[in-house]
Amino acid sequence: MRIAGLNDRGLIRLIPETRHKPPVLRGLVDTDDEAEILAGLEGRTSARLIAERDGSPALDRRELVFARRSHDLKVYGQTHINAAFTYTRPGGNRFNSGDRGAWYCSYDVLTSAEEVGFHRTRELGYIGIYEDEARYVELLADFIGDFPDLHDNPGHPALTPDPDIGYPEGQALAAALRREGHRGLLYPSVRHEGGHCFVAFDPGIVQNVRPGASWKLIWRGTPDYSIEGL
Template structure:
């Protein structure tokens, strides 16, 4: 596999936007102090907070953003970086298993929209109800380094469109690359023709995180969705 030098700014990661919604727990209590107590209780089951305290079998707490920036704990993006590696889904994703997360991003917002839109449609398909709205906000980050690149291997098993085949192959590849000391991987988007993606295996290479724009994805009865800037 070829190695590509990267010195790129503003790669796009989309995450669900929740700032426009009221805190979920606030409606259960009468005072701000009571809300703080509930938030502390909720934190006891937060994968991110637990990872920051003690790590996990697959994630050393010293890798996380707060540890390497102890003198500036308020830096923007710290919790987003940590959450990307602490939270996982059952079975994992294309280049991470269920034990350790990763930071997925792309070189343009259209590619990121195609990626999150596919996965949201897939989730709605499980219940066969395509009636939904989802707002996403962009996180922009910079990356510098030399990384393995699947751009010249579009037929690699890890890039199979079917997650049942692509994910196991991708997770195996990612494990081999991490064991060899690689901290990330470039690869062509599976969901957007000509799109280019990057996955960071290591929280330490995610630099200069800042907010970008936001978009609303809407489904009205079919797996197809519309996109509107917010």
Template sequence: MKITGVNDRGLIRLIPETRHKPPVLRGLVDTDEEAAILAELEGETSARLVAERDGGPALDRRELVFARRAHDLKVYGQTHINAAFTYTRPTGNRFNSGDRGAWYCSYDVLTSAEEVGFHRTRELANIGIYEDEARYVELLADFIGDFPDLDGAPEHPALDPDPDIGYPEGQALAKTLRRQGYRGLLYPSARRPGGRCFVAFDPGIVQNVRPGASWKLIWKGAPDFSIDGF
């Protein structure tokens, strides 16, 4: 596998935009003081807060950014980075297992939208209703370093578009690369032809996180979705 030098700014990660939603627990209580108590109780089961306090089976708490770069992330980015590595699907994703997350991003917003839209579409398929509107916000981050690169290897099994095939292969590859000391991986998108993606295995390489534009993904009765700014 070739190694590619990276010194790139503004790679795009899309996360659900929640500012337009009221706090989930607020409707259960009558006052802000009671809501604060519920939020504190909820924090006892928060994967991010638990990992920041105790770490996890595959994640040393000292890797998380609050302990390593608290000063430069004081304003923005700390919780977003830690959340990416602590909130996971039980079966993991393409290049991370269920016990350790990763920071996935791409070089353009259309590729990021196709990646998150694929997973949302699978959820809609489970209920058989393709009517939905999902809001996402960009998280922009910078990366520098030399990383393995799957560009030019489209037949690599880790890039198989079928999660049942690609994800186990990708997780095995990521485990091997991490053991060899690599902290990230460049790869072509499995969802958008020509799209280029990057996954950070290590919270410490995610630099200068800041917010970007907001987008809506809209399904109107079919698996295909449209992308609109707002």
């Protein structure tokens, strides 16, 4: 596998936008003080907070991002970076297992939208109802370094569209690359033809995170969805 130099700004990661929704626990209490108590209790089971405090079998807490010098100088995106590596799907994703996450991003918002849209459509398929509206916000980040690149090997088993095949192959590849000291991987998008993606295995290489545009994905009765800017 060839090694490619990466020195790019503004790679795009889409995450669910929740600021338009009221806090999940707010309806259970009558005052802000009570809501704060509930939020503290909820934090006891937060995978991110637990990992920041204690680490996990697959993630040393020292790998995570923390405030610099003082609480007042927190890095924007700190919680988003840590969350990407501590909140995982059961069974993992294409290049990460279920016990350690990764930072997935792309060079184009349509590529990122196709990636998140695939997963949401798959979830809607489980219940058989394709009526939904989901808001996402861009997280932009910069990367620099030399990384393995799968673009010259589009037939690699890790790029198989079927998750039952592609995910185990990709996870095995990522584990091998991490053992060799690699901190990320460039690869062609599996969901968006012509799209280019990057996955960071290490929180420390995700730099200069900042918010970008907001988007809405809408399903109107079929697995096909539309994308609208907000």
